[in-house]
Amino acid sequence: MGKSNDDFIMTIDDDDDNIVIPDEEKDIAEEEEQDKDQSKAGKKNKKTNKKKNQLQQKDEDFDNQFTFALDGGGDVGPAKPWDFTAARTMLKNKDLERTSIDDIISKKRKETKELKKSQKIQDSKPAPAENDDDDDDENDDNDDDEENENVFDDDDDDLAEDGFGAGAKEEGKPTDEDEENDISEGDEDDSATDTEDEDQDDVNMNNSDDDDEEDDELEQKRKDAYFAPEEENVPKEHQSFSSMNLSRPILKGLANLGFIKPTDIQARTIPVALLGKDICGGAVTGSGKTAAFVVPILERLLYRPRQQASTRVLILCPTRELAAQVHSVAVKLAGYTDITFCLCVGGLSVKQQEADLKLKPDVVVATPGRLIDHIRNSMGFGLDQSEILVMDEADRMLEDGFADELGEIIKSCPKSRQTMLFSATMTDNVDQLVRMSLKNPVRLFVDKSNQAATRLIQEFVRIRANRESDRSAILLALCRKTFKKKVIIFFRSKAAAHQMKILFGLVGLNAGELHGNLTQEQRLESLERFRDLEIDYLMATDLAARGLDIKGIDTVINYNMPTQFAQYLHRVGRTARAGRNGRSVTLVGEQDRKMLKMAVKSANSAQVKNRVVPMDTIQRYKEKVESLSSQIQEVLQEEKEDRALRSAEMQLRKSENLLAHGKEIYARPARTWFQTETEKKKAQEENTPKEYRSKKMDDAKPVEKENKIKRGKYDGMSRHKRRRVQAMEDDEDYMKDARKQKTSAKKAKKAAQPRRL
Numbered sequence: 001m002g003k004s005n006d007d008f009i010m011t012i013d014d015d016d017d018n019i020v021i022p023d024e025e026k027d028i029a030e031e032e033e034q035d036k037d038q039s040k041a042g043k044k045n046k047k048t049n050k051k052k053n054q055l056q057q058k059d060e061d062f063d064n065q066f067t068f069a070l071d072g073g074g075d076v077g078p079a080k081p082w083d084f085t086a087a088r089t090m091l092k093n094k095d096l097e098r099t100s101i102d103d104i105i106s107k108k109r110k111e112t113k114e115l116k117k118s119q120k121i122q123d124s125k126p127a128p129a130e131n132d133d134d135d136d137d138e139n140d141d142n143d144d145d146e147e148n149e150n151v152f153d154d155d156d157d158d159l160a161e162d163g164f165g166a167g168a169k170e171e172g173k174p175t176d177e178d179e180e181n182d183i184s185e186g187d188e189d190d191s192a193t194d195t196e197d198e199d200q201d202d203v204n205m206n207n208s209d210d211d212d213e214e215d216d217e218l219e220q221k222r223k224d225a226y227f228a229p230e231e232e233n234v235p236k237e238h239q240s241f242s243s244m245n246l247s248r249p250i251l252k253g254l255a256n257l258g259f260i261k262p263t264d265i266q267a268r269t270i271p272v273a274l275l276g277k278d279i280c281g282g283a284v285t286g287s288g289k290t291a292a293f294v295v296p297i298l299e300r301l302l303y304r305p306r307q308q309a310s311t312r313v314l315i316l317c318p319t320r321e322l323a324a325q326v327h328s329v330a331v332k333l334a335g336y337t338d339i340t341f342c343l344c345v346g347g348l349s350v351k352q353q354e355a356d357l358k359l360k361p362d363v364v365v366a367t368p369g370r371l372i373d374h375i376r377n378s379m380g381f382g383l384d385q386s387e388i389l390v391m392d393e394a395d396r397m398l399e400d401g402f403a404d405e406l407g408e409i410i411k412s413c414p415k416s417r418q419t420m421l422f423s424a425t426m427t428d429n430v431d432q433l434v435r436m437s438l439k440n441p442v443r444l445f446v447d448k449s450n451q452a453a454t455r456l457i458q459e460f461v462r463i464r465a466n467r468e469s470d471r472s473a474i475l476l477a478l479c480r481k482t483f484k485k486k487v488i489i490f491f492r493s494k495a496a497a498h499q500m501k502i503l504f505g506l507v508g509l510n511a512g513e514l515h516g517n518l519t520q521e522q523r524l525e526s527l528e529r530f531r532d533l534e535i536d537y538l539m540a541t542d543l544a545a546r547g548l549d550i551k552g553i554d555t556v557i558n559y560n561m562p563t564q565f566a567q568y569l570h571r572v573g574r575t576a577r578a579g580r581n582g583r584s585v586t587l588v589g590e591q592d593r594k595m596l597k598m599a600v601k602s603a604n605s606a607q608v609k610n611r612v613v614p615m616d617t618i619q620r621y622k623e624k625v626e627s628l629s630s631q632i633q634e635v636l637q638e639e640k641e642d643r644a645l646r647s648a649e650m651q652l653r654k655s656e657n658l659l660a661h662g663k664e665i666y667a668r669p670a671r672t673w674f675q676t677e678t679e680k681k682k683a684q685e686e687n688t689p690k691e692y693r694s695k696k697m698d699d700a701k702p703v704e705k706e707n708k709i710k711r712g713k714y715d716g717m718s719r720h721k722r723r724r725v726q727a728m729e730d731d732e733d734y735m736k737d738a739r740k741q742k743t744s745a746k747k748a749k750k751a752a753q754p755r756r757l
């Protein structure tokens with residue numbers, strides 16, 4: 001039956017060997033002590049343990065084999081390599097009070113406790129012990145903690161019992177054999193044994209490989225013609241930054257961040273980028289791509305003519321937070337130079353940015369939307385002097401929502417510029433790169449594409465088809481018992497992230513949130529509080545999936561498996577960064593099987609684990625969640641009312657402002673956008689891109705050839721459909737690659753076998 005699923009199922013021994021979760025290693029007695037009261041003393045205790053664990057873990061979980069750990073690399077940088085100082089100075093509405101969901105939640109908790117107390121007092125007749133327990137289960141945190149003690153034991157026992165599944169054993173089926181079949185299906189392709197089954201499998205695969213081969217050859221020819229040959233352009237392997245001919249101020253900036261030895265992507269990118277070549281770069285998450293493009297930019301800028309200030313470099317990022325982070329790292333690296341920067345992202349004061357742009361900063365770090373706003377509406381700002389264009393998370397930029405904006409930005413840059421693209425999931429698809437207008441780029445792919453970091457343990461918790469309603473209970477159980485700090489949890493929607501934050505708050509877990517429904521101030525604050533260990537859990541949407549670098553995130557939990565494999569890699573890439581250990585836990589539904597297979601296939605078997613949450617634990621937490629559902633609704637309602645009140649206040653202010661300064665306000669020129677209102681609306685409604693695009697192209701004459709977006713095959717599809725199709729194509733490509741690798745390995749193996757005479 002191909003490969004057994006032993007490699008995949010986590011046994012208790014495996015667990016001991018491979019899983020280092022400090023909280024689980026504590027004495028049960030110590031846990032009892034800590035869990036019994038969550039009052040002040042308990043919290044203090046938790047903090048001390050938290051610190052102890054941090055210190056202990058610092059030494060234990062760092063991978064000394066990692067390329068840039070030899071000199072202390074990943075571990076010696078400052079605790080806060082970035083901050084949001086620049087972003088904070090540009091916050092709008094600083095004086096406006098905002099809703100504090102935490103206040104509403106703690107008020108609700110207090111009310112519940114008081115209600116419970118008064119019920120007990122009123123009840124003159126002592127309740128039978130059993131009822132008392134039930135009552136406490138629903139409302140009392142301390143008793144809930146006692147449940148956890150049992151749960152700790154349960155969890156340890158049950159980790160290996162079921163082949164793959166939450167509480168599958170309790171359901172009585174499927175049998176272990178069924179489980180093995182399911183999992184080995186996915187594993188078979190990786191098996192090294194020469195079983196008949198596998199040979200059959202190979203025959204099937206080879207058929208499709210034959211079909212693919214012709215296409216591949218053509219594609220390969222196109223690539224050979226398009227890309228600059230790498231060997232010619234990479235002068236040599238660099239073991240240190242000083243061997244790269246970098247100037248002293250840059251070396252000092254690097255040392256200041258604790259960067260002593262370049263990472264692989266830095267060693268390969270910096271020399272090529274210094275030659276002014278276009279670059280298409282890919283390396284796993286957390287491998288130092290930011291410095292790989294910032295360092296050569298700074299070095300080149302040191303030699304800029306200084307007579308006349310102009311904006312020479314543009315760095316584009318898909319999210320505001322990532323842009324703020326890149327800006328902050330760049331400013332720190334340039335700490336010993338006179339290079340100037342400006343952060344241009346949505347959600348922050350346009351006026352302040354306009355003022356900064358007037359000074360013609362050397363480098364602008366921006367999100368596309370706000371940048372276009374400035375190109376159109378900020379007097380005197382343009383990109384006609386730009387010499388370098390960088391697109392971080394470039395593959396994301398090519399997706400819908402960005403593609404049109406990108407075309408507009410590229411149109412504003414001179415053709416002679418240097419262009420560099422980076423992403424952990426970068427592809428070398430020629431069509432895409434032509435669209436990004438790269439010229440004869442050097443392809444610098446350091447790691448095997450579509451892989452997670454080597455120090456990442458990927459766990460999966462199965463959610464059976466009829467048990468989808470268990471998700472919140474499972475998440476709560478995992479967080480109460482096992483993953484207690486530095487956990488980022490990804491959700492598909494803002495509403496789900498918000499509701500879970502409320503649920504966590506109601507059970508006394510310290511959680512924050514990061515998604516698009518928050519004000520920019522709240523978003524920055526959440527990230528900083530999470531970075532500074534003030535909150536243990538960050539409930540996030542994919543807004544936080546790419547690029548964010550928070551030192552020491554222990555665990556990434558995917559409440560839902562993302563629908564694209566690349567997105568999965570970016571999410572789990574928030575941990576196990578810069579050579580450190582990390583763990584991801586993904587709740588996998590029946591519909592996610594394909595994605596699960598891809599994750600398993602792309603990892604070493606030692607990296608992949610199965611986690612089982614016992615059925616009785618799930619049941620207990622489910623009851624808890626259900627008992628809190630009305631309170632969640634009340635909190636949401638209160639929040640809604642508060643928001644309505646605030647919005648009314650804002651309207652009032654606005655009207656007062658209009659009355660007082662109406663003339664001045666109406667005299668200002670209206671801000672324009674590169675699309676007409678109708679076009680914008682149309683694009684937002686995500687409909688018929690073909691009509692929209694062709695109209696825009698006709699309007700914008702003369703249009704540079706490079707901006708003509710040829711995407712005939714997606715024409716007429718809705719945005720969602722197109723994204724789905726593109727994601728499926730990406731995934732197909734990945735599977736194709738995997739099959740190809742396997743076939744060539746097999747061919748090589750056969751070729752290596754001694755031939756009969």
Ligand SMILES: Nc1ncnc2c1ncn2[C@@H]1O[C@H](COP(=O)(O)OP(=O)(O)OP(=O)(O)O)[C@@H](O)[C@H]1O
Pocket residue numbers: 068072073074075077081258259260261262263266283284285286287288289290291423424546547548549551573577578
């Ligand atoms: N040469 C170096 N020595 C030590 N640490 C480094 C070095 N280069 C980068 N780092 C650290 O590695 C971490 C990851 O870097 P960075 O955020 O640039 O990764 P990335 O490859 O861009 O990740 P992602 O794909 O998630 O965006 C950061 O904390 C950074 O400070």
